[in-house]
Amino acid sequence: MTSNPVSAVLIAELERLAANTWPAAEVQPYGRWLHRASKGVTKRANSVLTAGLPPESKDWYAEACRFYNERSLPVRFHISPATPPYVDRFLESRGFLREAETVVMTGDPRQALDRLPEDPGGWEALIHTEPTPAWMESFLAFGHPYEHRDVYEVIFGAIGPAKCFLELKRDGVPVGVGTAVVENGWAGFVNIAADESVRRQGVGSRIVSELIRWSLGQGAERLYLQVVADNEPAVRLYSKAGYRELYRYHYRSLP
Numbered sequence: 001m002t003s004n005p006v007s008a009v010l011i012a013e014l015e016r017l018a019a020n021t022w023p024a025a026e027v028q029p030y031g032r033w034l035h036r037a038s039k040g041v042t043k044r045a046n047s048v049l050t051a052g053l054p055p056e057s058k059d060w061y062a063e064a065c066r067f068y069n070e071r072s073l074p075v076r077f078h079i080s081p082a083t084p085p086y087v088d089r090f091l092e093s094r095g096f097l098r099e100a101e102t103v104v105m106t107g108d109p110r111q112a113l114d115r116l117p118e119d120p121g122g123w124e125a126l127i128h129t130e131p132t133p134a135w136m137e138s139f140l141a142f143g144h145p146y147e148h149r150d151v152y153e154v155i156f157g158a159i160g161p162a163k164c165f166l167e168l169k170r171d172g173v174p175v176g177v178g179t180a181v182v183e184n185g186w187a188g189f190v191n192i193a194a195d196e197s198v199r200r201q202g203v204g205s206r207i208v209s210e211l212i213r214w215s216l217g218q219g220a221e222r223l224y225l226q227v228v229a230d231n232e233p234a235v236r237l238y239s240k241a242g243y244r245e246l247y248r249y250h251y252r253s254l255p
Contacts, residue, residue, distance in 0.1 A: 008081065008082065010246075011051075011080060011081050011082045011104075011246070011247055012051045012052060012082040013184075014104060014106075014186070014224055014246070015049065015051040015078075015080055015082050015249075016049075016051060017183055017184065017186055017188060017224070018104075018188055018224070018226060019034065019036075019044075019049055020159065020160060020161055020181065020183060021159065021179070021181040021188040021190050022042070022044050022045060022155060022190060023045075023155060023158040023159060023160070024036035024037055024038045024044075024045040024046070024155070024158075025037065025038040025039065025045065025151060025154045025155065025158070026038065026071075028067060030048070030054060030055065030058075030060070030063060030064075031052070031053065031054050031055035031058075032051060032052030032053060032054070033048055033049060033050050033051070033052065033054050033060070034048065034049040035048055035063075035064065035067045035068075036048070036049060037067070037068070037071050037073060038151050038154070038155065039151050040073055040074075041148045041151040041152070041155075043076060043078075043099075043100055043251050043253075044078065045151075045155060046068075046073055046074075046076060047076040047077060047078040047251055048064050048067075048076070048077045048078060049078050050077055050078060050079060050080070050082075050083040050084075050087055051080060051082040051083065052082060053084060054084075060087075061090070061094075064077070074253055074254055075096075075253070075254050076251055076252065076253040076254075077091060077096070077251065077252045077253075078249060078251055079091075079249060079250055079251065079252055080247065080248075080249035081247050081249075088252065091252040092252070094254075095254065095255070096252035096253060096254055097252065097253055097254075097255055098250050098251070098252060099250065099251050099252075099253055100228065100250060100251050101228070101229040101230075101248055101249075101250045102226050102227065102228055102229060102248060102249050102250065103226070103227050103228075103229050103235065103245050103248050104224060104225070104226050104245070104246050104247050104248065104249065105224065105225055105226075105227065105235075105238050105239075105243035105244060105245050105246065106222060106223060106224045106243060106244060106246045107222070107223040107224075107238070107241060107242045107243035107244065108222065108223065108242060109187065109212045109215060109216050109220055109221070109222070109223050110216075111242045112208070112209075112212055112223060112241040112242050112243070113209060113212055113213070115240060115241050115242050116205045116208060116209045116240070116241050117202060117205050119206065119209070122170055122171070123168060123169070123170055123206050124168070124169040124170070124172070125166060125167070125168055125169075125206075125210040126166070126167040126168075126169065127164050127165075127166055127210075127214055128164065128165040128166075128167065129163070129164060129165070130156075130157075130165065131153070131156045131165045132165070132167075134167065134174070135165050135167050135177060136149070136152070136153070137174075138167060138174040138176075138177050138195075139152070139177050139191060139193065140152075141174075141195070142176070142177060142193035142194060142195055142196075143193055144193075156179075159181055161181050161182060161183035162181070162182045162183070162218045163179065163180065163181045163182075164179065164180050164211070164214050165177070165178075165179050165191075166178045166179070166180070166207060166210055166211055166214070168194075168203065168206055168207055168210065170198070174195070175194060175195050175197075175198045175203055176192075176193065176194040176195065176198075176203045176204070176206070176207045177191060177192070177193055177194075177207070178190075178191055178192040178193070178207040178208070178210075178211050179191040179192075179211075180211040180214055180215050182215050182218040182219065182220050185219060185220060185221040185222060186220065186221075186222050186223070186224055187211070187212070187215035187218070187220035187222070187223050187224070188223075188224050188225060189208065189211050189223070189225045190225070190226075192204065192207050192208070192211075192234075194207070200233075204233075204234070204237045205237065205240075205241075208237070208238075208241060223243065224246075225238065225243070226249075229248065
């Protein structure tokens with residue numbers, strides 16, 4: 001796929017758009033790369049985004065080690081098909097472990113709406129432009145550590161493009177959340193989570209449908225998302241909506 005220059009450019013674009021859906025608390029540009037740190041909360045926000053070539057005049061490995069050592073964080077690299085191939089080989093030779101393989105999927109918003117189940121009624125979708133206290137409480141309750149709340153608030157507050165924070169309720173009770181970010185005609189979805197008591201009851205489909213509708217209103221023409229490769233229920237949901245795998249990325253971390 002990356003042998004096609006157009007695909008390589010597309011992948012690099014999506015890598016950077018996706019970085020804007022989950023911006024690190026601290027970002028230090030390094031040529032085309034980004035050194036990212038967020039007190040260790042999530043791999044994405046605490047890794048070097050390696051989309052494109054690093055500066056030729058500097059030692060990219062030493063610079064990354066310095067950046068993360070100064071913050072007492074593990075040295076970690078985000079590796080995608082937009083990464084120069086020698087980077088992954090070099091890190092493997094240095095003992096960096098491959099972890100958290102992630103699938104990047106793309107889709108068509110109108111096709112996805114046609115494929116997803118119709119709304120059976122009984123759902124209430126609330127759209128917020130910022131993460132309200134109620135939204136944040138649900139986000140944390142649906143599987144995110146409460147002790148990281150301050151970092152999540154920084155990440156959400158740093159999202160620059162058009163965004164929405166969806167809160168899904170049934171019978172007045174919060175059952176799911178999700179976030180959409182629209183930039184350059186692409187809509188990226190993150191934070192899709194549901195209460196355990198209602199999983200496998202169509203909550204995921206409802207969240208995705210509502211996020212797509214909002215995104216269309218913001219001018220989105222294409223959809224993308226990132227999902228951990230071994231999250232089979234999520235991959236099935238998105239495949240049912242017409243998403244197709246475009247590429248995969250992984251991380252390289254020192255043990």
